[in-house]
Amino acid sequence: LNAPKTLLVTGGAGFIGANFVLQAVADGLHVINLDKLTYAGNLNTLEQLKGNDLHKFVQGDIGDQVLMTNLLREYQPDAIVNFAAESHVDRSIDGPRAFVDTNVVGTLGILECARDFWRSLEGPRRESFRFLHVSTDEVYGSLGSEGKFTESTPYAPNSPYSASKAASDHLVRAFHHTYGLPTVTTNCSNNYGPYQFPEKLIPLIIQKAFASESLPVYGDGLNIRDWLYVGDHCTAIRRVLEAGRIGETYNVGGNAERENINVVRTICALLDARSPLPGGQKRETLITFVKDRPGHDRRYAIDSSKLQDELGWRPSQTFETGIAHTVDWYLGNSAWVSRVLDGSYRMERLGA
């Protein structure tokens, strides 16, 4: 077993990266957090780490090789965990170039720096070094009504986002096979939970339903996603980092397939119970079907038995417990949400 003590995390001001950083620091790990602070980066999420010596935030681009090389030399991390990415499918349809710049060219940049740093290490430090690449199940394309994605499902990405993530996964694979870089890749299903930017389905619907606004649902609402609570994704990454086999990929998912419309109805019912609308109006009457996303994948479902059987990982939340916890989190953290909605989160700076 190989338990890293110092991590270089990229994209750690985003949704999953920040949840991961909070968990890792709480467990006593030292984290150097490199994030460009695009619209998706939010330092308010990391507020509780102000003044904590275990966390060092650095604003910068994963493609900046001078910065990356300097950080690796200065902090000598035991592992790099690469979350940084452009991550929103709709934005990739409007403007795919930023997705290639960060997800493909940026990942290449960090891989070259990681390879050169790893080569400079000796003995046990070189043996135990890992580059963990965080990716998505969307690289596998869309499923019919049967079957699940496994680690050997052929790649068939359908959106500019998933195509750019697929390209990054291939580069990671190539850096292992060509240069011997000790990589591991995780391909995870859709995440939800605290600190998710409210452009994504679940926080969008929570916020709109709470405000009693119309609830936009793509197409017929019958697209299926396999949902995983973000904290469970983070424990899976830690497990793979510690015990995953070099050069392997691991699918991560919680066995929680749901039609989008059911997710929306579940959120409506939870909010109706916690904060009833005047006259007892049911929030699901606010649902409005809107024109479908172009190329919208119909169904994703992930088989995570390799991760479960080989590394003993289990999710701690079912969809029902995770979604209730998430609704409560958004209700209890309205200051975080309003700073995102009014744009003031972009002014946040962490103290030295």
Ligand code: NAD
């Ligand atoms: P996010 O958009 O919330 O966060 C991305 C973070 O990366 C932001 O803080 C942003 O500022 C930063 N970033 C973007 N470009 C950068 C660059 N060039 N250099 C440095 N930092 C940069 O995304 P997320 O939902 O937290 O996803 C994190 C990772 O997990 C991504 O790689 C994504 O593909 C993957 N993933 C996400 C999901 C999901 O459901 N959200 C599921 C599986 C995998």
